[in-house]
Every structure is written in structure tokens, then in C-alpha cells.
Amino acid sequence: MRILVLEDDRVQQGRIEQTLLDIGRSRNLRLEIDIAKNYGDVEKYSQYFDHYQLYLLDLEIDGERERGFQVAQQVRELDPFTSIVFVSTHSEALPLAFRYHLSALDFISKDQPEEDYRHQLERCLDYVLAVDKRENMRLFTYSFEGRRGFTLPYHEILAFETSVESHRIKVYYANHSIKTIYGSLKDIAAKAEKDYFVYANRNTLVSLQAIEEMTATEVTLLEGLHFPVSRTARRTLKKHLNV
16 A cells, blocks of 8 residues: 655654554555655656545644645645545644545544554554455456447546547546547446446536536536536436435
């Protein structure tokens, strides 16, 4: 498991790294831990943001009390599905996560007893391991009439859209990636897990898991994707989303 820690206090750097390594040894887990000591280090590690499975972020970095939230936003733009945990003494700042539109796996207080601190870190590792195991088993493999297709984890696929080229569709997936393949939306819907992808309009299938917002005319997905939504599709989507 690859982990990025953002922490500018030397004592806390050693504390969290040693605790993680102790947990790893006791459970026979291989942990690769990178520690960003300041915002400059974050810039250095940003090219690997899509490789980390867990982020442990302090909130106050370089004297900026909300820097951890800002880094979390950068992470979410590149990897919307990864696990983010805030580790801080500023528990009163937790509601700000909602202002930044961030979902966090946990909030760990540095001030708690060592046993509780370790237990929270263990729970975070357990969650990430369980998600990895579950998601790695849920792959969508698709090809059309023997042509080259794709194999992707379901949770990375955001949407499918018909292309201007005949019998081709665009696949929108994690990290702002797009690929064009031979296929049809009808065939995709038939071969995928039932109701995982739902029509937003006659030319677009969207992942229910990726929907962030829906208006009367448009659906917004993770990574800022927007697609028109038809009146009929809107009713269907509302039913699936229980709204």
C-alpha cells in the first residue's frame, strides 16, 4: 500500500511513520510511505497522486490553517476515489471539509492517547485494504464484435457517450481520461452490471456512483463532467438516486 503523509512537524512525522510501520510489521503489510514536509514537497509528489491509496493530511502547513483541505482538493481532482484522512489538532476545523466539498474517510486527532491514535490508523488501513480487494474483483471487460475494447475497474468509469464516428463510443474514466472504442450504448448497458450505468440521454450513459449533482437539464459527475439530461432520463435517475 502506498501512502502519502503531509506533516510539517518533525516529531509528528516520526510518530505517524513509526506507528504505520509498526502496524505494517505486525500485520505483514508492505507499506510505502512518502512524507511531504511542506507544500513544496506536495508539488514534488503530485505527479504520483494517482498512485497513492491513502492520504494522511495535516490541516495546518507552513502556517496556513486550511492548507490540508487545499491539498485534498488537488488530490480529488486527479483521483476522485482515493481515501483521504485528516490528522490534526484542529478538530474544530472539520466542518470546513464540507465547504471544500470534500469527503474524508476519517479525522484523527493528534491529541488522543497513543493506543487510540494507533487504532484509528489501523482502521483506516483496514478500510483501504478492503476497498482494494473489493474493487479489484469488480472489473468491467468490454469488446464489440471481436474488436479491441477495454478492461477497467467499475469505480473508475464515469460515463459513455456516442461518438460522431459510426459505431464508436467515448469512454470517460478516472483522471480526466478518455478513450474511443467500437461499441454501442445498448450493448454496454446489456453487458455491464445491472443499473450500474444509466442513461442521462439517448447518447449518454453515466455511472450512478459518479453523480455529484443533477438539475432539470443537466447531470454533473466527478471530475467536472457535465452532460444534458432528458426529461425521461431524469425521472429514472431520480428513482435510482432516491431523490
